[in-house]
Amino acid sequence: MRGRWTVRWVLVGLLAVATLLTAGVVLGPTRPSAPGRPAGAAAPVPATRDLDAYVARTTTHLDQVPGDWHSWAQLGMAHVQLARLTYDPAHYPAAAAALRRSLRVRPTGNAAALTGLGALAxxxxxxxxALRYARGAVAADNYSADAYGVLTDAYVELGRYPEASAAVQRMLDLRPDTGSFARASYLFELHGDTRxxxxxxxxxxxxxxxxxxxxxxxxxLGELAFNAGDLNTAAARFTEGLARTPGQAALLADRAKVTAARGEPASAVTDLRAATAVLPTVDHLVTLSDVLTAAGDPAAAARTDDLVRAGARLPGVTPASTDIDLVLFYADHGPAAEAVAKGRALLAARPSVSVEIAYAWALHAAGRDREALTHANRGLRLGTRDARAHYYRGMIRLALHDRDGARADLRQALAINPYFSLRYGPAARHALGGRA
Known part of the structure; x- marks a missing residue:
């Protein structure tokens, strides 16, 4: 799946987010944008500029017209988007207050507020x-593409893929835009149809x-290409994206994976340091640690790992909100019991195929390989073409002395994407006796 094991709707991924249009705030995909540009490059427009202006303008309007329930709903969605762009949870209370104010003004038939509350959840x-609110929004307005977007997102993360497919088809019928096509794309990717x-x-x-x-x-598009082992196409897509949005942290981190795979660790470290200075997610920090290790700087890698551990102890990090990458981090770096505990809680909250795979790897780290294999099989039940997932199952099978099964999975991992991991790629080749 794209990137590491983050939620790909947003977030994975492709969670509904707000984009400012002339008609107001409507749901459609975007990604955090940030400074961190190379010397001499033009300063990028701050990602929150338009939203900040919208919030200020709408707040002034609502001071004058407090009964405008639709503007309260739009203001709430703007705060949800600001939280995603800035990774600042301080926007969540403001979002909840605005959305609930909208519902107080118009308690029935208010699909906009219910959709916003679903996106916030x-x-x-x-x-x-999110599923509960999205169902309420659809009941209030069966023609709301935004409501069906949140419904799709909820079904995906709850592992209810047939319902997700039906919801995204309805969204496509109502509004064939970037958000609906992207969600449909992800569902096909999960089912192994990368074409x-x-x-x-x-x-x-x-x-x-x-x-x-x-x-x-x-x-x-770049991540789909990279995950298929097509470095040239991936590099071209990331480069084009950075030309349009200079300094965008997620694109810098993605470009770093390509340059690292091409044997250019210094360039990869430069991009990753710029990305993590602005957006220090577990995903980006773990990638930086892996590149530093491959570049022969274990001390710097250890310091980066310490940042991940420190971030996991920050207030507000709950078992349900734990990122999948954090479960995998503890599985690789220990303690294994922490990985298992976080993975179990995450699976209870989000029984998706991605979480099944992460939990399987945590159980493997704890030496519980028979349980791990059950969850690895569940994680691959849709036929997802994901090199990392096959690597995990291959190593679990190897621990269970299923050498034929292990070889099949490890060969599949390297066939899907020989560059899938600086950490695991060499281990896969070693387990195969040096034969890719």
Whole structure:
């Protein structure tokens, strides 16, 4: 799956987010944008500039017209988006207050507020809450594409893929835009049809209406290419995205994976340091640690790992909101019991195929390989073509002395993407006796 094991709707991924349009705030995909540009490059426009202006303008309007329930809902969604762009959870209370104010003003038939509350719940990794609100929004307005977007996101993270497919088809019927094509793309990717997933992401790019949507589509096209082992196409997509949105942290981190795979660790470290200075997610920090280790700087890698551990202890990190990458980090770096505990809690909250795989790897780290194999099989039940998932299952099978099964999975991992991991790629080749 794209990137590491983050939620790919946002977030994975492709959670509904707000983009400012002339009509107000509507749901569509984007990714965090940030400074951190190379010396001499033009300063990028701050990612929150338009949203900050919108919040100020709408707040002034609501001071004068406090009964405008629709503007309260839009203000709430703007705060949800600001939280995602800035990774600042301080926006969540403001979002909740505005959305609930909208419901107080108009308690029935208020699909906009219910959709916003669903998006807020999803942003906080409460996918059951997101599902409840999205169902309410659809009941209030069966023609709301935004509501069906949140419904799709919730079903995906709850592992309810047939319902997710039906919801995204309804969204496509109502509004074939970047958000709906991207969600459909991800579902095809999960089911192993990367050709169709790529076609749909190209359609998402074709209908993009703003720089955020365009960059989002380019990034995910690049990730699809990288995950298929196509470094040239991936590099071209990431480069185009950075040309449009200079300094965008997620694109810098993605470009670093390509340069590291090409044997250019110094360039990869430069990009990753710029990315983590702005967006120090577990995903980006773990990638930086792996590149530093491969570059022969274990001390710097250890310091980066310490940052991951420190971040995991920050207030507000709960078992339900734990990132999948954090479960994998503890599985690789210990303690294994922490990985298992976090993975179990995460699976209870989000029983998706991605979480199944992460939990399987945590159980393997704890020496519980028979249980691990059950969850690894569940994680691959859709036929996802994911090199990392096959590597994990291959190593679990090897621990269970199923050498034929292990070889099949490890060969599949390297066939899907020989560059899938600086950490695991050499281990896969070693387990195969040096034969790729």
């Amino acid at each position: 999803a942003a906080q990794h409460d996918f059951r809450g 169709r997933a790529t076609q749909l992401m190209r359609q998402a790019l074709d209908v993009a209406t703003g720089p955020g949507d365009t960059t989002f589509a380019l990034q995910h």
